[in-house]
Each structure stands twice: as structure tokens, then as C-alpha cells.
Amino acid sequence: MVERAFMVRAGNDNELVEDFESRSLVAISWAELGDVSEIRSYDEMKSQFNAIDAYSKHNDRHIAQSAGQVHRFAVEMEEGHLVLSYDKTEREYLIGQVTGDYEWEPGDHPPGYPHVRRVDWKDSISRDVFTTATKNTLGSTLTVFSLDDRLDEIRAVLAGNIPDGSEDDEESVPFVDEVANQADELISDILANMDPFVFEELVAAVLRAMGYHAKKTRDRQDRGIDVIAHPDALGFEEPYIKVQVKRQQSTVGSPDMRAFTGTLGNGERGLFVSTGGYTKDARDAARTAEQRVTLIDRDAFIDLLIQHYDELEAEYQATVPLKRVYIPSQDPPLKE
Template sequence: MTERAFMVRAGNDNELVEEFKSRSLVAVGWEELGDVSDVRSYEEMKARFNSTDEYSEHNSRRIAQNAGQVNRFALEMEEGHLVLSYDKTEREYLIGEVTSGYEWEPSDHPPGYPHVRRVEWEDTVSRDEFTTSTKNTLGSTLTVFSLDDCVDEITGVLSGETPEESEDDEDTVPFVDEVENQADELISDILANMDPFVFEELVAAVLRAMGYHAKKTQDSQDKGVDVIASPDSLEFESPYIKAQVKRVQSKVGSSDMREFTGTLNNDERGLFVSTGGYTTGAEDAARNNEQRVTLIDRDKFIDLLIEHYDDLEPEYQATVPLKAVYIPSQDPPLEE
């Protein structure tokens, strides 16, 4: 039957791989859902998650993602489909064929993993046997996901064929660049949904992390200046900085820029932070003001946030929670 293929990860940390092998099965958690054999659709699966106390407090995105995984395991997967699981220790994939329907086995399963499918394991294949694009797909962190786009390559490898890297694979964006771009976009999403006043506080916090003494102005008296900063706490040292902060989708125009530069005295510097960027007119207005205005767009602000994140006060780290992760700085070279 084949036609479709799925990955089912062997627990959270590869701890179930030997049990998967010896007992000829794959299994997933979400034990509190109970038996889902009566569920008939993805929407019903989401409803089950929402009505289960242990999951009902999760946000909608997490519920949708987890419901999709259980739905794939219990409803989409069928006898005859290919199923893969990964042995991280050996860097190889178990590949087999699903031989049963969905089973609820709370008393005969890997502890905490009562949703079961029986499998006839056919072979193991080294990760190195697959092309770059397929390895990228196989690297998803989800517990259960579709491998339909890779099924031809997987069946070919099973039959002894050696897949060739396509031109698309060779032109693939390096993994580190892809991760950085995705991270920047996710940070951008957080900023785009942040309260504008909280964003102003965050800008002041980043300036403090950079070594400035910075604070948000009183909203009713700011006259277009949202943050003030100085190299010293008594504001004796130059330059004295006035900042305007806009968490917006559209570009700042020349009129807004001229209005802001009009607040600057001769011994003051201006900082304009806009997540929407600037029109050419606004950039010209900033340059014509004796080079005393520095423009920060979304990308530059994210760069500053990441660069000085470790020195950011904990309450402001919490507004944009980030985790440091080590990843290879370049992809492995393609084989000749």
C-alpha cells in the first residue's frame, strides 16, 4: 500500500527506541486524552484537547499542533503505510510497515504512551543515506509528522537505490541562516503584538543593557519623546539622547521625522526606533538634521536586542523570552 509515510519519534529523548524495536510498535503520549477511537475528525480532536483538564489551559496554537499530531497517528495512519522512527545513538532510522489500526493500550504500553500502532520493522537506514532536503524534513521536532513528500526517496533507499542530490538541494539556504531568519521573524511577531507602551519600556531597557542610563518619559508630557538616555545617571555627560519609539506596521514619514527633530536642542542626539521602517523622505529629514538622528528599524532593533540580551533586566527578558541554542555554523558538505 505504502503511498504515505509518517515519522513517530521514540519518546522525548529517544528512550523508547529499544522498546519500539523489541515490541514491534510505535506509541505516543497524551495519556490524559483517553481512548480516541471514537474521534472522527481533526476538529473533534481539538475539541477533545480543549475539554481535557490537563490541556485546556494550553494556548490555541499548542492545542492545534498537538491535536494534529494525535490526529495523524490515530486517524490518518493506516495499515500498509510506512512508519519511521529515529535511533539517535546509532544515527539511523527504523523503517517499517504499519500492521494494525489505532489501539488504546493503557495497561500494555510504554509507560505514559498508551496510543499504539503495531509495526513490522523492515530495515534500518543510516541518516547519511538520505539527501539534504529529506534529512531536513526528517529533522522536525514534532513527535508525529507526515513524510509524504519523501516517500519515494524512502522506498528507493529501502530497495537499495542511492538518491542523488538535486540542484534544489544544492541551492538550499544553509541551515544556520534559515534558523536565524526564522528566529528573527518569530521575534518580530512578538514585537508586532506587544503593547506599544511595553515596547517603549523595552527600548529603554535595551539602552540600559548597552550601558546608558535610560528611562521612559511620562506619557502625558513626552511631546513626542518616549525615552531619554544619558551616559551618566546625573545627565552631565554628553550626548543627551531623546528617543521616539513607534511600534507600527507602516513606514514613518518625513513630517513625523521633522516634528521629532524639532524637539532636539543643539547639544542633544536623537534616536528614532520604528518597527515599520522609514520612507525616503524621513531618512532625508534625519540626514539633514546635522547627522544628529540615528534611525533604528525592526531588524536593527532585533540585532541590538539579541546582542545585549544577557544584560537585559529579567522582567524585560520575560517580554521577549529567548533561549540560546548552539547550532552548526555551516551545513555538512555535499558528497561528490
């Protein structure tokens, strides 16, 4: 048997931790799936989710993520593997060892959590004992996830050896930066899969949120210009801004840039938005253009979107649904 470790959360809000400990088990919900003891592969698990009305209405990412968690619990987890569960009231991790096969127990307690694994709990370990890197891993919001890359540290802690986290803490990325980077990548995923015409509308909406009067042009009249914007409602004030929008993976080259700058007349400014970025020649062409041109790549657009999100019209917030959360602006100070 290959040594492995898994985290299983004690319900949605820590409500099952006493049951887990007193009944020597871990359990997960997804009750509508039924008994999955005959399922042996991840693809079979996904098919089971897609066959259930309660789950098939979810998007592909949600189904894939849920199927992965149940597969880890019912198939990958084996007798002898380590399992952790968090008691957030005490800020302690229960650490135990799986003692048997997957069980389907729909009539057993806790109700609504019929997928069960029996566990021999070995110890309770304070969260503060672990290194920053391990605490970040343990902080995942998934119900079931692998801790294989932290197995050595977990075994050491279980044996009473407190890890020296000084080197780990010095090299680890601050949590706030890690979360921000992950959020940017997830937003980028949404933009990458957005219809190009919807993305053009979103660019116009962000400009309106910034205080400009902006609208998407009519396709047959745009001559390569996707959005027009200006400071006042009637369009009398300068600058008159022409915007070209490219939602693509490839970089914009100098021919496209020169074609764009050629549409700019006196008193007009250019704004080029490209999620794929720009070649050096394209940037040079924009810099030497007769009229001023501003370039916005994917990261810069995401920054603008986040900065002006609260002022964005509701229909466009719905295209990139974001939620404001508060996290520590820095990791806890190192212990001496």
C-alpha cells in the same frame, strides 16, 4: 489511499526505540486525552485539549501544535502509510508501514504512551544516506510530523537507491542560516503581539543593557518621545537621546519623521525604533534633519536584543524568553 509518510519520535530521549522495533508499533503520550478514536477533525481535537485541565493551561500555540500532532497520528495516518522513527544511538531511521487503525492501549507497554499504531518495520537506514534537505526536515523536534514532501526520496532509499545529493546540497540553505532565520521570525512574532507600552519599556531596557541610562517618559509629558537616554547617570554628558517607538506593521512616513525631528534641540540626538520600517521619504527626512537621527527597524532591533540579551534585566528577558543553543556553524562537508 493517498501515499503519505510520517515521522514519529521514539519518546522524549530515544528511550522507546527498542520497544517500537521489537513490538512492531509506534506510540505517543498525551495520556490525559483518553481515547480519541471518535474524533475526526482537527477542531474537535483542539476542543478535547481545551477540555482537559492538564492541557488547557497551556498557551494557544502549544495547544494548537499538540492537537495537530495527535490528529496526524490518530486521524490522518492510515494503514499502508509509511512511518519513520529515529534511533539516535545508531544514527539510523526505522522505516516501516502502518498495518492497522489507531488503538487506545492505556495498559499496554510502553507505559505513558497509550496512543498506538501497529507497524511492519521494513528496514533501518543510516541518516547519512539522505540528502541535506531531507535530513533538515527529519530534524524537526515535533513528536509527529508529515514527511509528504520527502516521500519520493524515502521510497527510493527504501528500494535501495541512494540519492545523489550534490545538487540538493549546493542549493540548500546552510543549517545555521536556516535556524537563525527561523529564530528571528519567532522573535518577531513575540514583538508583534507585545503590548506597545511593554515594547517601549523593552526598548529602554535594551538601551540600558548597551550601557546607556534610559527610562520611559511619562505619557502626558512625552510630546511624542517615548524614551530618553544619556551616557551618564546624572544626564550631564552629551548626547541627550530622545527615542520614539512604534510597534506597528505599517511603515513610518515622512510626516511622523518630521514631527519627531522637530522635537530635537541642540546637543540632542534622535533614535526612532519602528517594527514596521520606514518609507523612503521618511528615511530622507531623517537624513536631512538638522540633528542626527538613527533609524532602527525590526531586524536591527532584534539584532541588538540578541547581542545584549545577557545584560538585559531579568524582567525584560522574561518578555522575550530566549535560550542559548550551540549548533554547527556550517553544514557537514560534501562527500566525494
